[in-house]
Amino acid sequence: MYIVDMLGITKTFGELVANDNVDFQLRKGEIHALLGENGAGKTTLMRILYGLYRPDTGVIKVGEQPVEIHSPKDAIANGIGMVTQHFALVPPLSVAENVVLGNTDGFVVNRAAIEEKVGAAARRFGIEIDPKALVRHLAVGQRQRVEILKALYRNARVLILDEPTAVLVPQEVDALFETLNRLKADGLSVIFISHKLHEVTQITDRVTVLRDGKLIGTVDTSGISQSQLAAMMVGRETFGVTRKGEQHEQQPVTLRIQNLCAKNDQGMLALTNICIDVKAGEILGIAGVGGNGQKELAETLCGVRDCASGSIQLEGKELIGKTPAGFTQAGVGRIPEDRHEGMVGDLTVTENLALEHLNEYTRSGVLDHKATRRQAEELIHQFQIKARPNDPVRTLSGGNMQKVLLARVLSRNPKAVIVPQPTRGLDVGATDYVRQQLLEQRDRGAAVLLISEDLDEILALSDRIAVIYEGEIVGILPAAEATPERLGLLMSGAIKEH
Amino acid sequence: MEIFLVNLIGATLRVSTPILLAAIGETYAERAGVLNLGIEGTMFFGAFIGFFAADKSGSLWLGFLVAVLSGVVFGLLMALLTVTLGVNQHVSGLGITMLCTGLSLFAFRLNYGGRSIPPSIESFPQLAPFKNIPWLNTLTEQYLFTYITFLVIVPLAWWLLYRTSFGLKIRSVGENPEAADAAGVNVFAVRYAALAIGGGLMAAGGAFLSLAQLGAFTHGIIAGRGWVAIAIVIFGNWNPVRAMWGALIFGGTSALQLRLQTMGLQLPIPYETFLALPYIVTIIALVLAGRNASYPAALLKPYRRE
Numbered sequence: 191m192y193i194v195d196m197l198g199i200t201k202t203f204g205e206l207v208a209n210d211n212v213d214f215q216l217r218k219g220e221i222h223a224l225l226g227e228n229g230a231g232k233t234t235l236m237r238i239l240y241g242l243y244r245p246d247t248g249v250i251k252v253g254e255q256p257v258e259i260h261s262p263k264d265a266i267a268n269g270i271g272m273v274t275q276h277f278a279l280v281p282p283l284s285v286a287e288n289v290v291l292g293n294t295d296g297f298v299v300n301r302a303a304i305e306e307k308v309g310a311a312a313r314r315f316g317i318e319i320d321p322k323a324l325v326r327h328l329a330v331g332q333r334q335r336v337e338i339l340k341a342l343y344r345n346a347r348v349l350i351l352d353e354p355t356a357v358l359v360p361q362e363v364d365a366l367f368e369t370l371n372r373l374k375a376d377g378l379s380v381i382f383i384s385h386k387l388h389e390v391t392q393i394t395d396r397v398t399v400l401r402d403g404k405l406i407g408t409v410d411t412s413g414i415s416q417s418q419l420a421a422m423m424v425g426r427e428t429f430g431v432t433r434k435g436e437q438h439e440q441q442p443v444t445l446r447i448q449n450l451c452a453k454n455d456q457g458m459l460a461l462t463n464i465c466i467d468v469k470a471g472e473i474l475g476i477a478g479v480g481g482n483g484q485k486e487l488a489e490t491l492c493g494v495r496d497c498a499s500g501s502i503q504l505e506g507k508e509l510i511g512k513t514p515a516g517f518t519q520a521g522v523g524r525i526p527e528d529r530h531e532g533m534v535g536d537l538t539v540t541e542n543l544a545l546e547h548l549n550e551y552t553r554s555g556v557l558d559h560k561a562t563r564r565q566a567e568e569l570i571h572q573f574q575i576k577a578r579p580n581d582p583v584r585t586l587s588g589g590n591m592q593k594v595l596l597a598r599v600l601s602r603n604p605k606a607v608i609v610p611q612p613t614r615g616l617d618v619g620a621t622d623y624v625r626q627q628l629l630e631q632r633d634r635g636a637a638v639l640l641i642s643e644d645l646d647e648i649l650a651l652s653d654r655i656a657v658i659y660e661g662e663i664v665g666i667l668p669a670a671e672a673t674p675e676r677l678g679l680l681m682s683g684a685i686k687e688h
Numbered sequence: 689m690e691i692f693l694v695n696l697i698g699a700t701l702r703v704s705t706p707i708l709l710a711a712i713g714e715t716y717a718e719r720a721g722v723l724n725l726g727i728e729g730t731m732f733f734g735a736f737i738g739f740f741a742a743d744k745s746g747s748l749w750l751g752f753l754v755a756v757l758s759g760v761v762f763g764l765l766m767a768l769l770t771v772t773l774g775v776n777q778h779v780s781g782l783g784i785t786m787l788c789t790g791l792s793l794f795a796f797r798l799n800y801g802g803r804s805i806p807p808s809i810e811s812f813p814q815l816a817p818f819k820n821i822p823w824l825n826t827l828t829e830q831y832l833f834t835y836i837t838f839l840v841i842v843p844l845a846w847w848l849l850y851r852t853s854f855g856l857k858i859r860s861v862g863e864n865p866e867a868a869d870a871a872g873v874n875v876f877a878v879r880y881a882a883l884a885i886g887g888g889l890m891a892a893g894g895a896f897l898s899l900a901q902l903g904a905f906t907h908g909i910i911a912g913r914g915w916v917a918i919a920i921v922i923f924g925n926w927n928p929v930r931a932m933w934g935a936l937i938f939g940g941t942s943a944l945q946l947r948l949q950t951m952g953l954q955l956p957i958p959y960e961t962f963l964a965l966p967y968i969v970t971i972i973a974l975v976l977a978g979r980n981a982s983y984p985a986a987l988l989k990p991y992r993r994e
Binding site: 240242243261262263266272274276277278279280281282283287288290291292293294296297298299300301340 | 851852853854855856857859860863864866867868869870871872873874982985993
C-alpha cells in the first residue's frame with residue numbers, strides 16, 4: 191500500500207530532460223530519501239508532486255487514487271506538504287500568520303485566536319516555537335520548524351523536505367531528526383531530499399537514487415553501505431578528493447592576520463580581533479554556520495571591504511590600505527564567493543579571463559585581442575573548461591564558470607589564495623575538480639584560506655581548522671583533532687577553545 | 689486667529705481627501721507587489737469620465753460610479769500588463785498614465801470643443817451638520833466623500849489589510865509571492881484584486897475633484913497629486929493610517945500656502961515660493977521618514993513559477 195505513487199514521470203525544460211520516466215513510490219509511515227547529485231532531478235520531481243511544475247507525462251496517485259495536481263493548493267488538499275530549500279515564509283509576518291496563510295477559516299483574522307490555535311498545534315506535534323514571534327527575528331533552524339508546522343497544520347500526511355540540513359548546525363540536525371522520527375511514529379510519511387550520505391543512512395528507511403534525471407533504483411537503507419549508495423549516485427565506486435601527506439611544521443607564515451576587525455554593510459562589527467596565520471603549503475579551513483562573518487572576512491582579506499583595525503601581512507608586507515588591485519598585485523588570489531559577482535556574464539570567456547590584468551594585454555590603450563585569445567585558449571585547455579573562447583560566460587554551467595574563475599586567479603601562482611564557498615552549488619564532478627586544484631595550490635606552496643559552510647569539505651581538505659562564530663575565531667584545531675562533534679559544538683557557540 | 693486655524697483645518701481635510709484616496713489605492717497596489725505609476729492618469733481619467741457622465745446623465749452619483757468603474761478597469765489593465773504579461777512596471781504605469789491623459793483630453797475636446805471657460809456642473813453639496821455653531825460649522829462643512837474617506841475608507845482599508853485573510857494574502861504576495869504560492873494563495877488573483885481596488889480608489893480621488901471640489905474639469909485638474917500620493921505611500925510606510933498623516937501634512941501646507949498668498953503680506957519673495965511649499969514639505973517629510981522605509985520585498989518583481 192503506497193500513499194504516493196509517481197509513475198513514468200517525465201519533465202523537460204527546453205532541451206534539458208530533468209526527469210526521464212521516473213517512478214517513485216512512498217509507503218505510509220516511512221522516511222524515504224531521494225538521493226542524487228545537484229541537477230539529478232530530485233527537486234524537480236518533488237516540485238511536480240507539490241504542483242509547482244506540471245509533468246510532461248506520467249501519473250500521480252495519492253492513496254491509490256489518480257489525482258491531478260495543478261498547484262500547491264491541490265497538493266495541500268491531497269495531504270502533501272513541502273518545505274523548500276529557500277523557505278517559503280513571509281518575514282514581516284508572525285509565525286501564526288505564516289502558518290494560517292492560505293488556510294484561514296473565514297474572512298476575518300483574529301490574531302489572538304490564530305496564535306492560540308497555532309500554539310496548540312505546535313504543542314500537539316511537539317514543535318517548539320512561539321506563535322507570536324515575527325519570522326524575521328527567527329534563526330534558520332526555527333524558521334524550518336515554522337515550515338514543518340505549516341505543513342502539519344494543513345493536515346499533511348506526506349511531508350517533503352528539500353535538503354533540510356543544508357542550513358543547520360549538527361545539533362539542530364539532531365533535533366530535526368528527533369522530530370521526524372516522532373512524526374513518523376505518528377504515521378507521517380517523509381520524503382527527504384539530500385545528497386549527504388551519512389544523513390541518508392542515519393535517518394531514512396528506504397532510498398531512491400536519481401542520476402541525470404533517471405531512476406537508478408530504490409533500496410532499503412538497512413541493506414546498503416554509504417559507498418554503495420555513492421556509487422549509485424555518481425556512477426563510480428569511489429569519489430571525493432582528500433588531502434594527502436602532512437605538511438611540514440617548519441614552513442614560514444605566508445599570510446598573517448592580526449587583530450582584524452571589520453564592519454558589515456549595516457555598520458555593525460562583523461569581525462572581532464581575528465588572528466590567523468596561514469603557512470606556506472597549508473590549507474587553513476574556516477568552518478562556521480553561514481552569516482557568522484565569513485563573507486566579511488573574505489572581502490576584507492581581498493581588499494574589497496575596509497577593515498576597522500588590525501593588520502594583514504603577506505610575507506611580512508602590510509596590505510591594509512591597498513586597493514583590491516593592490517592586493518592582487520601583492521600576490522593575493524581572490525576567488526569571490528558569488529561566481530556571478532566575480533565575472534561579467536555578458537562578456538566572453540576570453541574577456542573575463544583577461545579582466546583582472548587588462549594592463550598586461552594593452553598596447554598604447556588598445557586591447558591586444560590576439561594575446562588575450564592565446565591566453566584564453568591555453569587556460570581553457572589547462573583547466574579543462576568546457577567552453578569556447580567566445581562564449582559569453584553567462585551561458586556556462588556553474589562548474590565551468592568556477593573553472594574560469596580558478597583559471598584567472600590560479601594561473602598567476604598567487605602566494606595566498608582566499609576561497610570562500612568554492613563548491614557551493616556545484617555537482618560532484620566539478621566539486622572534485624575544484625578541490626583538486628586547491629590541493630595542488632597547497633602542494634605548490636601557496637597559503638590557502640578556505641572558508642566553507644560545508645563541514646565535509648573543510649574536513650577533507652584542511653591541514654588546520656579554525657571555527658568562526660559571531661565574527662570571532664572560537665578555536666583553531668589541527669585536522670587530526672577535529673571531529674565533526676567538536677566542530678559542531680564550536681560552530682554553534684557552545685564552547686570556545688583557545 | 690482661532691477662525692483662521694479652524695478654517696485652515698477644514699480646508700486641510702478637503703484638500704487631503706483626493707490625495708488620501710489615491711494614496712490608499714496605491715498602498716494596496718504596492719502592498720501586493722506592483723508599483724502603479726498609472727495613478728496620475730487613472731485619477732485624471734476618473735476626474736474626466738466622472739464629470740462627463742454626470743454632465744450627460746444629470747446624475748452626480750452615476751458620474752461618480754462610472755469614474756470608480758473606470759479606475760477598476762485601468763487597475764485591471766495594469767494587472768494584465770504587469771502580473772500576467774510580466775511587463776516592466778515602470779513602463780506599464782507610465783504608459784497607462786499617458787493613455788489615460790490622452791484619452792481624457794481627446795474625449796473632452798470632442799465633446800466640449802476648445803472653450804476658453806471650462807464647462808461646469810452643479811457639484812455635490814457640502815454637508816453642514818452643525819449649522820448653528822459657527823466655528824464647528826467651518827470645520828465640519830465638508831463633502832460627504834471627505835467624511836467617508838476619513839471615517840470609513842481609512843479604518844476599513846487598515847482593517848482589511850491587517851485583520852482579514854484577504855489582507856494577509858495581499859501582504860504576503862507583496863513580500864514573498866513564492867511563499868504565498870506554496871501556501872496555496874493564488875498570487876495572480878490577489879494582485880489583480882489589489883490593483884482593481886487601488887484603481888477604483890485612485891479614480892474616486894480624481895472624481896472628487898471634478899464632481900465635488902471644483903464642479904468642473906480642466907486640463908490641470910490633477911496637477912501631480914498622483915505623484916504626491918506615491919510619496920505619501922512611502923511616507924506612510926505602506927500603512928493606510930500612516931498615509932493619512934502624510935496626506936494631512938501635504939493638504940495642510942497646501943491650504944496654508946493658499947491663505948498666505950491671499951493674506952496680502954508684503955514679502956520680498958515671489959508667490960511661486962508659496963506654491964512650491966507643499967512639495968518642499970513633502971520632500972522633506974519623505975527624506976526624514978523614507979530612510980526607514982521598508983519596501984514590500986517583492987515590489988517591481990513579476991511573479992513566475994519558473
